[in-house]
Amino acid sequence: MSLRKLLTISLYVFVFIFAIIPTSGGAALIPYQDKFLHALIFIFLSIFTLRAFEYARPSYAFFFLISFGLFIEITQYFIPYRSFEFLD
Helix, strand or coil, X not given: CCHHHHHHHHHXXXXXXXXXXXXXXXXXXXXXXXXXXXXXXXXXHHHHHHHHCCCCCHHHHHHHHHHHXXXXXXXXXXXXXXXXXXCC
16 A cells, blocks of 8 residues: 555544544634534545545545545434534
């Protein structure tokens, strides 16, 4: 397995772990801060995914990223200190 693929998979694991750990629940410093952070994270994930799996079609990467986001939200639904939010 190439280093790019290993780093990309590690990034997915890192994002998932941070998506399920408890948060402080403090007030956001800027409006829609959480939406901005989600977009930024998924931009990085998409870049890493397309670079690591360069022979895959971009549509496959898009489908995988959508599925990963949905998986995170469904997981958060079942965790008492997290919540499902469709717009995330």
